[in-house]
Amino acid sequence: LSVILEAYLEKNALTYIHLSSETLELLNQNFQRVEIRKKDYLIHAGDKELYLYFIESGILRYWILDRHLQEITFAFAFAGEFANSYYSFCKDTKSEFDIQALTDCVIWKVNRNIIFDMFKTSLEINILARVVMENIFTKKIQREIELLKxxxxxxxxxxxxxxxxxxxxxxxxxxxxxxxxxxxxxxxxxxxxx
Structure with a gap:
């Protein structure tokens, strides 16, 4: 995990973030590598999000049913990106949408309770989480502007x-x-x- 996480930081021009060997080891110990087959789900609408995912390979699709019961795809997540139903994850509520594998995927996951414990004990992980969220938020704003403009x-x-x-x-x-x-x-x- 540490190698692909460092590649994520470099890809997103976040090389000013330094993760100590202790922090990298903590992440390696707590993230679990899983393989997801094409068309499998990471989460279904109505379920609570229990994990934070980091994609090593593959593509995920975020989608929701509209009022006419038509599938609306509103986001994708690619290799080298974090993914989950974030509101559900943070607020311990049911997810409003599905996340489905568009391709076979290799994903690293960590349970929400473990990541919240790491937030309490590691300043570096807190900084990493803040910067990752800033990056995701910036992309979301950019997408909303493009939809409107x-x-x-x-x-x-x-x-x-x-x-x-x-x-x-x-x-x-x-x-x-x-x-x-x-x-x-x-x-x-x-x-x-x-």
Missing amino acids: YTIEERYRILIIRDKNMLKEIPLKYLASYLGSTPQSLSRIRKKIF
Whole structure:
């Protein structure tokens, strides 16, 4: 875990965060490596989130049923990112959404009680958690602005520049839902661009 966590810090320009060997060992001891098969769930809507996950490989899809019982994909998580139903995790409430594996995944997980205990005893883990949350919050704000400011085609062009992996690995129907489009409309946009 420590190697991929350090790669996460470097990828996100967080190299100013130094994790001591003791902290890395604490994380290694408490995170458990699990393999998740494509289409399996990390959490179902209505269940409480008991874990914090770090993705070593694979892609996760966050989705919810709208009032018409249609699946709406609202986020993805990729290798080298943290994932979970955060509100449920922090507030000990039921998750409002599902998290499902789009591909086979290797994930590291830690129980919420253990991570909360680590928060109490390790300043470095507290700093890491704060910076990770700042990073996630910044991405969320950026996505909300894009949803409000740009057309579907403009949002798709932004993804081409920013997230090429998303375009290669994610089925059209989920990508369309994420962009607020239909698969047919997104297919027309792709043909126009390419």
